[in-house]
Amino acid sequence: MFYMTEERQLIVNITREFMEKEAAPVALEHDREGKWPLELFRRAGELGLLGIPFPTEQGGLGADWTTFALVYEEVGKVMPILGIALGSSSILAGGLVSTAGSPEQIEKYMVPANKGELIFAGAFTEATGGANFFEMQGHADPDGDDWIINATKLFITNAGIADVYLVLVRTGELQPGTANGFTFFFVEKDTPGFTVSPPEVKMGFNGNYSATLTFKDVRVPKENVLGKAGDGLKYLVVNSPDEFMAVGALTLGMAEGAYEMALKYSMERMQNGKSLFDNFQVTRFKLANMKLEIEALRGLVYMAFDLRDKGVMPPEYGRMLKIKGPRVAEYVAAEAIQIFGAPGVVFGTGVERFWRDAKINFIAGASLEACQDALANYIRGNYYKSA
Numbered sequence: 001m002f003y004m005t006e007e008r009q010l011i012v013n014i015t016r017e018f019m020e021k022e023a024a025p026v027a028l029e030h031d032r033e034g035k036w037p038l039e040l041f042r043r044a045g046e047l048g049l050l051g052i053p054f055p056t057e058q059g060g061l062g063a064d065w066t067t068f069a070l071v072y073e074e075v076g077k078v079m080p081i082l083g084i085a086l087g088s089s090s091i092l093a094g095g096l097v098s099t100a101g102s103p104e105q106i107e108k109y110m111v112p113a114n115k116g117e118l119i120f121a122g123a124f125t126e127a128t129g130g131a132n133f134f135e136m137q138g139h140a141d142p143d144g145d146d147w148i149i150n151a152t153k154l155f156i157t158n159a160g161i162a163d164v165y166l167v168l169v170r171t172g173e174l175q176p177g178t179a180n181g182f183t184f185f186f187v188e189k190d191t192p193g194f195t196v197s198p199p200e201v202k203m204g205f206n207g208n209y210s211a212t213l214t215f216k217d218v219r220v221p222k223e224n225v226l227g228k229a230g231d232g233l234k235y236l237v238v239n240s241p242d243e244f245m246a247v248g249a250l251t252l253g254m255a256e257g258a259y260e261m262a263l264k265y266s267m268e269r270m271q272n273g274k275s276l277f278d279n280f281q282v283t284r285f286k287l288a289n290m291k292l293e294i295e296a297l298r299g300l301v302y303m304a305f306d307l308r309d310k311g312v313m314p315p316e317y318g319r320m321l322k323i324k325g326p327r328v329a330e331y332v333a334a335e336a337i338q339i340f341g342a343p344g345v346v347f348g349t350g351v352e353r354f355w356r357d358a359k360i361n362f363i364a365g366a367s368l369e370a371c372q373d374a375l376a377n378y379i380r381g382n383y384y385k386s387a
């Protein structure tokens, strides 16, 4: 492949071995029992997989974003929820710390997070407003040298497991037409007034916790403000394409995982002395179309990451990957279930897990429709710019 180098291949090989030997044997058990993959998370940290694109001064690997994508593709093939756990800590939350953290915050939080010794969660979503943060009710008010946080955050990934929560709340009056007035705070897990609900029981992402966080008069010192008070939403806007791109790479791996299972099954399942593949044109066409969609997604993923590495990626590519990746993964997984027939719908066969997990990627992080809406806005803006 045009994007493969010797260095990247080395990290891919390490990831592949880790996923095959350590994650694959327990992946379905985590799905069935809804068990958070703490041991695998720590191992990923030891292997350097949590800090791939972050500078070595921050305890990261100092590699590029294409390497990051290759690793997430490998993780997605075997155990999507591990990718969600890693990405929520290292990209969703860690990316913000890497961008805006003070030297003290980098040392205290980012360095151990890059080694997998500290787990982050990023908390933005509330009951009102959905993707529209301007309706956010959670707020923090200054009190001497401290801030007092009152908020309720829903569906937060890594909840109950994370050591440190990066919480976005309102800290000022809304200024129409600007992103001012929002601030990120570091809240450590044992801070008085902070509680986590039991995890939701979901249709997919089993083994990755999503829960409600409640902050009732939670007092934090001013040192817990990420970057500059009032600039939180700006940091999120800059960082969100990376989170969306991670979904693109992970869902590419998920589609490949489902495709590989279906291809193997179609070659091995016999009827009238012939495999499904040889018997039925409809099965061959399904696999051909699945392959086509996977390769189209691969092209988009690695083009976007290449542009990201060169520093010239238009921000809308993040949204494109967040839309296209889950769509391809869901389509391929649904066709894979069909090729399996009855075993495909049995919980725990493995192939249906890809479909359940793919569907959640239509919503988690941002709904597909909200991403399409944002993409349409970029299109309109560029049209007016070029007109």
Ligand SMILES: Cc1cc2nc3c(=O)[nH]c(=O)nc-3n(C[C@H](O)[C@H](O)[C@H](O)COP(=O)(O)OP(=O)(O)OC[C@H]3O[C@@H](n4cnc5c(N)ncnc54)[C@H](O)[C@@H]3O)c2cc1C
Binding pocket: 088, 122, 123, 124, 125, 126, 129, 130, 131, 132, 154, 155, 156, 157, 158, 205, 210, 360, 363, 364, 365, 366, 367, 368, 369, 370, 371, 373
């Ligand atoms: C498994 C999981 C993990 C999550 N992890 C986190 C986390 O770690 N941190 C965090 O802060 N949040 C997290 N979330 C929350 C997630 O980001 C939100 O659920 C998501 O942004 C959608 O918001 P909502 O659920 O409020 O839906 P709403 O905004 O109420 O949207 C409902 C539906 O309305 C439509 N819609 C909404 N907006 C638009 C639009 N602009 N244009 C067109 N149609 C639209 C879509 O069909 C959408 O599905 C997670 C959610 C899930 C399910």
